Amino acid sequence: SSAVKMDHPDKEALRGEVVPVVIIGNGPSGICLSYLLSGYTAYLSPDAAHPNPLLQSKLEEQPHLSLLEQDLEYLCEGLEGRSSNPVAVLFDSLLLPNSDFGLEHISPLEWRHRPEHAIPHLVLGKGPPGGAWHAMEGSMLTLSLANWMELPGLKLKDWMRDKRRNVRNDRATPAEIASYYQHYVSKMSLEQNFACGTTVTSVTRQAGTQDGAPPCWRIKGLQRREGEVLGDGCSAPEAEPFSLLAHNVVLATGTHDVPARLGVEGESLPFVHHSFWELEAAISRGELSHTSDPVLVVGAGLTAADAVLASHHLNAPVYHVFRRSVADPELIFNQLPKLLYPEYHKIHQMMTQQQYQPSPASYSGYLSFPQCRVVKFRPDRKCVLQWDSGQQTVVQISRALVLIGALPNLSFLRDNGRPLGLSPKEAITCRRNPIDVDPYTNSVLAAEGPGMYAMGPLVGENFVRFLKGGALAIASHLNRKRREARGGGPP
Ligand SMILES: Cc1cc2nc3c(=O)[nH]c(=O)nc-3n(C[C@H](O)[C@H](O)[C@H](O)COP(=O)(O)OP(=O)(O)OC[C@H]3O[C@@H](n4cnc5c(N)ncnc54)[C@H](O)[C@@H]3O)c2cc1C
Numbered sequence: 001s002s003a004v005k006m007d008h009p010d011k012e013a014l015r016g017e018v019v020p021v022v023i024i025g026n027g028p029s030g031i032c033l034s035y036l037l038s039g040y041t042a043y044l045s046p047d048a049a050h051p052n053p054l055l056q057s058k059l060e061e062q063p064h065l066s067l068l069e070q071d072l073e074y075l076c077e078g079l080e081g082r083s084s085n086p087v088a089v090l091f092d093s094l095l096l097p098n099s100d101f102g103l104e105h106i107s108p109l110e111w112r113h114r115p116e117h118a119i120p121h122l123v124l125g126k127g128p129p130g131g132a133w134h135a136m137e138g139s140m141l142t143l144s145l146a147n148w149m150e151l152p153g154l155k156l157k158d159w160m161r162d163k164r165r166n167v168r169n170d171r172a173t174p175a176e177i178a179s180y181y182q183h184y185v186s187k188m189s190l191e192q193n194f195a196c197g198t199t200v201t202s203v204t205r206q207a208g209t210q211d212g213a214p215p216c217w218r219i220k221g222l223q224r225r226e227g228e229v230l231g232d233g234c235s236a237p238e239a240e241p242f243s244l245l246a247h248n249v250v251l252a253t254g255t256h257d258v259p260a261r262l263g264v265e266g267e268s269l270p271f272v273h274h275s276f277w278e279l280e281a282a283i284s285r286g287e288l289s290h291t292s293d294p295v296l297v298v299g300a301g302l303t304a305a306d307a308v309l310a311s312h313h314l315n316a317p318v319y320h321v322f323r324r325s326v327a328d329p330e331l332i333f334n335q336l337p338k339l340l341y342p343e344y345h346k347i348h349q350m351m352t353q354q355q356y357q358p359s360p361a362s363y364s365g366y367l368s369f370p371q372c373r374v375v376k377f378r379p380d381r382k383c384v385l386q387w388d389s390g391q392q393t394v395v396q397i398s399r400a401l402v403l404i405g406a407l408p409n410l411s412f413l414r415d416n417g418r419p420l421g422l423s424p425k426e427a428i429t430c431r432r433n434p435i436d437v438d439p440y441t442n443s444v445l446a447a448e449g450p451g452m453y454a455m456g457p458l459v460g461e462n463f464v465r466f467l468k469g470g471a472l473a474i475a476s477h478l479n480r481k482r483r484e485a486r487g488g489g490p491p
Pocket residue numbers: 024025026027028029030124125126127130131132133136139142143144148149198199200201252253254255256257302303409412455456457458461462463464465467
């Protein structure tokens with residue numbers, strides 16, 4: 001079988017043909033790009049005024065052009081914001097002007113659906129649309145203000161208001177956000193572009209043929225049979241192989257597929273876990289209580305904080321080990337506004353005030369071990385810890401949760417995608433070694449051929465608020481290439 005079989009007749013039409021664009025990953029990145037490729041185009045609204053007068057006057061120069069036809073580099077000039085990516089700052093400023101100042105300025109963009117401008121594309125993803133958000137469902141809270149997670153054309157607030165009576169504050173749970181993304185795909189009629197239950201296993205460059213077919217990308221993978229229940233069944237024996245050709249391929253897999261490991265002795269012992277989900281499973285089996293030995297949580301990010309919260313709610317004792325000092329400005333808790341995130345603020349307080357002492361005066365079920373690391377786990381459920389000072393301690397635990405971030409799984413690319421990174425010998429990560437792309441087109445600089453793009457956490461843009469800029473850069477480059485191929489040339 002050579003085609004991706006989907007429940008929609010349009011997709012069957014792609015059988016055997018070269019697909020203009022294949023997007024790998026169906027999280028917020030893939031969804032946002034699919035929206036822009038489906039003919040949704042933004043124009044400057046005639047009665048709009050962007051609070052930045054320079055940007056407003058640039059937009060007014062050619063108001064008949066859609067955002068996808070404008071010169072992004074020109075529009076970006078002189079803009080500043082919280083992302084180092086210029087197009088991300090531009091798009092954010094157009095969608096949510098002045099939101100850094102807590103102001104709700106109306107967007108100067110007006111969206112029109114022009115299906116005749118659509119570029120046919122396919123979005124491949126392992127699970128349902130929404131990506132990483134489906135994997136965080138157990139989490140207690142979210143990080144950004146809710147409107148920072150929304151995609152163009154559908155206000156998250158409006159959707160939430162329809163869904164639940166009382167919107168208590170500007171936050172939403174991951175489960176709600178995941179459901180918003182799924183709803184978005186159907187509301188914008190993007191479903192026919194989505195093939196869920198598909199896992200890409202290889203992307204290679206295919207040479208042109210003698211009869212004149214140009215070189216393109218060969219994408220191979222596995223598709224779960226229809227009707228099969230979702231789970232981790234992607235690799236189930238029922239999965240059928242597929243293979244397709246594409247002129248352009250977009251890497252939008254996120255960086256949350258493989259939990260990071262400490263790399264210490266005993267890390268594979270059965271009581272050492274690497275996902276929040278495993279803690280939830282233990283909780284639902286009733287294995288956590290105030291009588292059990294402490295749960296050791298390693299890490300000081302939000303997932304680790306969620307694990308501390310969840311254990312604490314059940315009165316299960318917690319040992320919390322992390323490398324940084326509690327006052328480190330890089331620590332996420334030192335960056336969150338206290339008022340908006342009272343629960344996380346509480347954790348930070350505990351981290352500061354309930355630090356481990358050799359002879360504890362009182363023990364209230366939580367102890368923090370700042371500037372400390374795990375040396376090894378022993379089969380008798382004892383864990384050896386070492387402080388930055390070199391001093392060691394052995395603690396008895398019931399289980400350990402190592403929640404120190406995640407890495408992408410780019411096993412479908414040569415050498416796991418390493419040659420594409422800023423440091424081509426190291427593994428791709430969101431923060432330290434993202435994929436190196438052109439800032440205005442998101443083209444992968446070290447790709448084996450033209451037409452490979454990357455976006456989202458893979459290029460260091462971890463927040464939904466800013467990854468939308470990558471979608472704009474890619475969609476506008478694809479549009480420009482199409483106009484040029486049709487002889488129209490750039491406007
Ligand atoms: C605990 C946690 C909390 C977060 N909180 C926030 C927050 O509050 N605000 C915010 O803006 N961001 C937050 N983020 C970051 C957020 O996850 C990302 O901004 C966003 O999900 C990235 O979108 P994406 O589409 O690029 O990737 P993802 O959402 O990761 O989606 C990519 C999808 O592609 C799939 N995929 C991977 N490989 C393949 C393959 N070979 N074939 C097919 N499919 C594949 C993946 O399984 C995944 O489902 C948080 C992340 C975590 C882990």
